[in-house]
Amino acid sequence: MKLSTKGRYGLRAMIDLARYSEKEPVSISSIAMRQDISERYLEQLVGLLKKAGLVRSIRGATGGYVLTKSAGEISVGDVLRALEGSLEPVRCAAFYSEEGCMASDGCVTKYVWQKINDSINEAVDKMMLDELVRESRIMNPNGGSENPKCNI
Amino acid sequence: MKLSTKGRYGLRAMIDLARYSEKEPVSISSIAMRQDISERYLEQLVGLLKKAGLVRSIRGATGGYVLTKSAGEISVGDVLRALEGSLEPVRCAAFYSEEGCMASDGCVTKYVWQKINDSINEAVDKMMLDELVRESRIMNPNGGSENPKCNI
């Protein structure tokens, strides 16, 4: 039940991007430097955020990325699902996904997975990015990593 | 953010065990047959449940396993944590676990991981095993797998 580095790094990157993209587009390299994430790997993560429509890219020199919506309209859930694919604990946990399961009715544990799925989604969908950006400015006024010395 | 087969199979096994161990100990092989799980693999899973103190073993012929407490006193959370180790989405999400992280204060995302962790634990800790056993008897009165034809 662990989040991968995609989710962990990607959320940090997104907070950073939200924080620094108000005046001008933010480049991958600047996020990578501040957040201490491999530039090449981060490229791929931001690619996922773009594919999900959370960020927009500006190509060429002085290019970079900006949010497509305000930080107050983007939830942690939006970000994590864009990066991790889905947060459901089991491949059949979302009520709409019958993917590969013939049980549908006779399955007792499916009820459990759905409850877990619902509670995760509820938690992540009520945390919005602007709140985390505010937090970041307070905790780390001079900029830099959202989690200094974090080796997790 | 997926549960492994340990958690998935293990919870099914535990529901089965709770359902059939009222009169006599339940053997690994009978659970394995009903739930269609590899006997040898299931041995290991039940070993984890025993180590966590949720079941007690009776060795020798006619032996098997029984619950150490009533099914109403065992939560889904107890079972899943016994099997998966911890349900925290990131290794620093539980407020007590500073494991490997030097950030403690300056970390913005930790707040997010804690919220997710709390919501997962709240969900799994309020579902008790007896409820699932009741559900199982209704859905599947003749016994057999908790999730027939489930290939997940």
Next chain:
DNA sequence: TAAATATCCTAGTAATTTGCTAGGAATTGA
């Protein structure tokens, strides 16, 4: 007492997933 049925313990291992690195093409501002 021997056989059958259990749990118990540890090691090995193939397949999958993760967490990157690498190369290079395309775009754009100065």
Next chain:
DNA sequence: TCAATTCCTAGCAAATTACTAGGATATTTA
């Protein structure tokens, strides 16, 4: 033109997962 950027795909080592396997130990029953 050139430097800085995004964009796209492939490859790959390390870790993890999901088992299988072998065999020791305990207990009941014939």
